[in-house]
Every structure is written in structure tokens, then in C-alpha cells.
Amino acid sequence: MSLPYTGGCQCGQIRYEILAQPLTLYLCHCKECQKQSSSAFGMSLTVLRDAVVIVQGKPKAWTRKNDRGREVNNLFCGDCGTRLFHERTYKPNTINVKAGTLDDTSWLHPVGNI
Ligand SMILES: [Zn+2]
Numbered sequence: 001m002s003l004p005y006t007g008g009c010q011c012g013q014i015r016y017e018i019l020a021q022p023l024t025l026y027l028c029h030c031k032e033c034q035k036q037s038s039s040a041f042g043m044s045l046t047v048l049r050d051a052v053v054i055v056q057g058k059p060k061a062w063t064r065k066n067d068r069g070r071e072v073n074n075l076f077c078g079d080c081g082t083r084l085f086h087e088r089t090y091k092p093n094t095i096n097v098k099a100g101t102l103d104d105t106s107w108l109h110p111v112g113n114i
């Protein structure tokens with residue numbers, strides 16, 4: 001796969017590009033990720049914060065605390081509700097992209113399950 005990777009929400013109002021190779025991809029089976037994805041697990045593609053550019057639209061955000069009590073900003077499309085990104089305020093240099101929102105998911109190979 002060649003850069004940039006492109007993706008967006010389900011309704012197409014928000015579009016983003018990833019400009020650098022992701023750092024890792026993992027599947028998380030915690031209760032929060034099950035709720036968020038309404039599925040068995042959530043996919044997190046960790047990317048350098050500066051390498052993710054929103055090229056169309058403006059995500060909405062809400063903040064929750066994770067199981068260690070640290071803040072996570074959850075960014076989503078205000079029109080269709082698709083979850084796009086998780087910003088961990090305690091790790092400001094990276095952002096977790098919800099990998100199912102990529103246009104091409106065929107190349108995704110998770111390194112592990114947590
Ligand atoms: Zn949308």
C-alpha cells in the first residue's frame with residue numbers, strides 16, 4: 001500500500017488522510033470497545049498525530065476516562081455517528097484511527113488482541 005491512506009465516515013461528510021506508515025494495529029476486546037463498535041472488538045490503528053489530516057468536515061468529540069482513569073477524546077461524525085479517532089490525552093504524539101473507516105482495509109493485519 002502506498003501513502004497517503006484515505007478514509008472517512010460512513011456518510012462521507014468527514015474525510016481524512018494518513019501521511020505516514022502506522023505504528024501498530026491491534027484489536028481491543030474491552031467493554032468500552034465493544035460498546036463503541038457495537039461488535040466483539042474495536043480496531044485501533046496507531047499513527048503519529050501529525051500524520052493524520054482531516055481534509056473534509058469537522059468531527060465532533062466527547063471525552064471519557066479509560067479503565068486507568070485517563071482521558072480519551074472520542075472523535076466521530078455528527079451526522080452519521082461513525083467513530084473515527086481516539087485521542088489519548090496522555091499520549092499526545094499519537095492518535096488511534098478506527099481502522100474500519102479506511103477506504104481500503106484489505107492490507108490491515110493486526111499484531112495482536114488485548
Ligand atoms: Zn458521517
Ligand SMILES: [Zn+2]
Nearest residue numbers: 028029030033
Ligand atoms: Zn478497548
